[in-house]
Amino acid sequence: MAKKQSSLAEDLQPRIREIRFSLHLLKQNPLVILGFAITALMMFTAVFAPWIAPYGAEERFWQANLQPPSWQHLFGTDEIGGDIFSRVVWATRVDLGLALLVVIGIEVTAVLVGSISGYLGGKVDEVLMRITDMLLAFPGLILAMAVAAALGRNLTNLAIALMIVGWPGDARLIRGVILGERSKLYVEAARSVGAGRPRIIFLHVLPNAIYPLLVSATLDLGGTILAFAGLSFLGFGAGSGAAEWGYMISLGRNYLYASPWVATFPGLAIFFTVMGFNLVGDGLRDVLDPRLRR
Amino acid sequence: MIVFGISHMVGDPVAAYVSERTSEDQIKQVIRQRGLDQPLYVQYVIYLGDLLKGDWGLTRSMGDRPVTDVIREFFPATLELTMAALVMMLVIGIPLGILSATRKDKMVDHLSRIFALSGVSMPVFWLGLLLLLVFYYYFQILGLPNLPGSGRIDPFIYPPFKPITGLYLIDSILEGRLDVFLDVLAHLILPAFVLGYHGVALITRMMRSSMLEVLRQDYITLARSKGLSEKVVIYRHALKNAMIPTITVAGLAFGSLLTGSPLTETVFAWPGIGRWAAGAILTTDFSAITGFTIVAALVYVFANLIVDLVYAALDPRIRFQ
Numbered sequence: 001m002a003k004k005q006s007s008l009a010e011d012l013q014p015r016i017r018e019i020r021f022s023l024h025l026l027k028q029n030p031l032v033i034l035g036f037a038i039t040a041l042m043m044f045t046a047v048f049a050p051w052i053a054p055y056g057a058e059e060r061f062w063q064a065n066l067q068p069p070s071w072q073h074l075f076g077t078d079e080i081g082g083d084i085f086s087r088v089v090w091a092t093r094v095d096l097g098l099a100l101l102v103v104i105g106i107e108v109t110a111v112l113v114g115s116i117s118g119y120l121g122g123k124v125d126e127v128l129m130r131i132t133d134m135l136l137a138f139p140g141l142i143l144a145m146a147v148a149a150a151l152g153r154n155l156t157n158l159a160i161a162l163m164i165v166g167w168p169g170d171a172r173l174i175r176g177v178i179l180g181e182r183s184k185l186y187v188e189a190a191r192s193v194g195a196g197r198p199r200i201i202f203l204h205v206l207p208n209a210i211y212p213l214l215v216s217a218t219l220d221l222g223g224t225i226l227a228f229a230g231l232s233f234l235g236f237g238a239g240s241g242a243a244e245w246g247y248m249i250s251l252g253r254n255y256l257y258a259s260p261w262v263a264t265f266p267g268l269a270i271f272f273t274v275m276g277f278n279l280v281g282d283g284l285r286d287v288l289d290p291r292l293r294r
Numbered sequence: 295m296i297v298f299g300i301s302h303m304v305g306d307p308v309a310a311y312v313s314e315r316t317s318e319d320q321i322k323q324v325i326r327q328r329g330l331d332q333p334l335y336v337q338y339v340i341y342l343g344d345l346l347k348g349d350w351g352l353t354r355s356m357g358d359r360p361v362t363d364v365i366r367e368f369f370p371a372t373l374e375l376t377m378a379a380l381v382m383m384l385v386i387g388i389p390l391g392i393l394s395a396t397r398k399d400k401m402v403d404h405l406s407r408i409f410a411l412s413g414v415s416m417p418v419f420w421l422g423l424l425l426l427l428v429f430y431y432y433f434q435i436l437g438l439p440n441l442p443g444s445g446r447i448d449p450f451i452y453p454p455f456k457p458i459t460g461l462y463l464i465d466s467i468l469e470g471r472l473d474v475f476l477d478v479l480a481h482l483i484l485p486a487f488v489l490g491y492h493g494v495a496l497i498t499r500m501m502r503s504s505m506l507e508v509l510r511q512d513y514i515t516l517a518r519s520k521g522l523s524e525k526v527v528i529y530r531h532a533l534k535n536a537m538i539p540t541i542t543v544a545g546l547a548f549g550s551l552l553t554g555s556p557l558t559e560t561v562f563a564w565p566g567i568g569r570w571a572a573g574a575i576l577t578t579d580f581s582a583i584t585g586f587t588i589v590a591a592l593v594y595v596f597a598n599l600i601v602d603l604v605y606a607a608l609d610p611r612i613r614f615q
Contacts, residue, residue, distance in 0.1 A: 030404075031404065031407065031408075137591060137594075138587060139552065139553035139586075139587060139590045140553055141553050141554070141556060141557070142553065142556070142571060142575070142583060142586060142587060142590075145556075145572070145575040146575060146580075146583055149575045149576065222414070222415065226415075226417055229417045229420075230417060230418065230419060230557050233417070233419050233557070234556070234557070234560065234572055234576075235576055246417070249417070249419065249420055249423070252423075253423060253561075256423055256426065256427055256431075257427065257431045260427050263420065263423050264424070267416075267417060267420035267423070267424070270416075270417050270420065271412075271415055271416050271417070271420070274414075274415040274416075274417075275411060275412065275415035278411050278414055278415050279411065282411070
């Protein structure tokens with residue numbers, strides 16, 4: 001038993017060394033650290049929104065609408081007297097929450113479709129890949145708008161639309177990794193000791209796809225927040241009065257010249273959040289992709 | 295097939311021909327006329343036939359005008375904007391990528407990465423609004439020469455301008471109108487920058503990594519050891535080879551520019567097919583979406599063709615094959 005354990009530890013040695021080296025590289029990249037800091041700050045804001053926001057998301061100061069930033073209202077107020085700072089803080093919950101949900105949906109679908117397609121090959125692969133082709137050929141934003149419009153304009157449908165648009169690209173990525181791994185010796189070895197297909201796919205082959213998946217999920221988070229904001233700017237998604245970044249910008253557009261702060265601050269929130277995810281994703285890619293490491 | 299599938303999956307195809315005032319009988323007649331009571335595969339054949347005949351349906355959001363008419367009217371505006379955005383992308387992205395590669399891990403490299411990353415991180419419409427605020431409104435207040443806020447051309451330009459091809463920059467040259475040319479150019483700057491900024495990141499990143507790859511090769515070491523100046527090595531020897539992957543990305547980005555056009559065109563009130571499509575969707579006008587998608591797909595294919603031609607120009611090995 002002891003012998004077996006030590007051999008397991010020996011097996012894991014290179015992996016642990018690999019992870020340590022990756023972490024070391026990450027620490028040396030100031031931009032990645034910045035990215036981690038921003039995303040951590042945004043997550044913190046979302047979780048502790050009730051304690052950070054001085055006022056409620058729907059609270060109104062009717063006498064003080066369109067006020068410029070002041071100590072009382074850090075980011076000013078909007079056209080119906082909502083405190084913009086509080087609304088931006090509350091909106092992190094909506095925007096980050098929705099993005100997280102959408103990306104989880106995207107990755108689960110992508111892993112299922114990609115691994116089945118890549119491992120089984122043949123007709124199944126052919127059919128699944130033609131479906132992804134179909135979705136990829138359609139302009140993403142337009143497809144999301146069409147789906148959201150057809151299902152009815154609300155947040156849930158918008159999330160579904162973003163998932164439908166998002167998964168094909170990642171499914172392709174997973175399929176590529178699986179295709180590369182499928183013919184390797186260790187898969188044959190697993191098959192020869194009688195491991196079933198699901199076991200081989202999920203326990204043996206898929207772990208090789210974790211790094212690319214991690215990178216693309218991080219970048220997808222940023223992309224989803226942007227797409228979400230864009231769609232709700234155009235009139236899909238959250239209804240009137242909702243504290244949501246894209247929608248707040250679209251309201252601020254009407255007062256752009258007289259009260260620029262209404263549109264500026266929610267946009268800054270989107271910018272920082274997405275920038276954070278992109279910095280982390282980019283850094284992870286540089287570190288985890290051996291070709292870019294040099 | 296893609297468009298057909300999606301228009302049938304996400305909406306009622308009859309809806310395109312029906313308004314609140316249409317009677318039940320009229321609906322039945324429309325269904326019979328357009329073959330919508332036939333099995334799906336028959337419908338698909340009818341649909342394909344219509345597409346080839348140039349019958350892309352009527353667009354409700356434009357007062358029931360034929361889709362092809364509307365595209366003919368609006369597409370030049372989008373094409374001009376997209377081309378300008380592409381130029382903007384290459385003009386900013388390529389030098390930035392070279393700079394980043396030649397000064398790897400220096401301050402310039404970090405700054406250019408942040409500039410490029412900002413492009414992918416910023417909501418297009420928000421950037422558009424901020425630029426309008428500064429270059430249109432604040433410049434006006436400060437009495438500086440400001441950039442126009444919306445549209446393609448000053449509607450009060452005199453004598454009135456009659457476009458020929460619909461691409462105003464080219465038309466103004468053809469008619470010898472310098473005033474129009476400058477006015478159109480001024481209208482283009484902000485929307486083109488906003489639309490192209492997203493792609494700058496892609497170009498810069500690709501240019502940087504392919505330049506780094508090329509600079510590692512033996513022939514560059516040879517060129518350096520011959521005593522050639524760094525400038526000659528980079529611009530005469532390395533650039534052409536490093537350009538090939540960048541051109542591929544630029545071709546792909548051109549397709550995505552069209553996808554980004556609904557947002558940019560909405561912010562700048564640009565009379566193109568993107569704004570039309572965005573408006574059409576709010577009224578579930580599916581023939582308009584079909585039209586937009588087909589145009590987008592065609593542009594994509596065309597962009598790929600051009601990329602292949604540019605390859606041949608850049609790389610003699612491809613030309614001689």
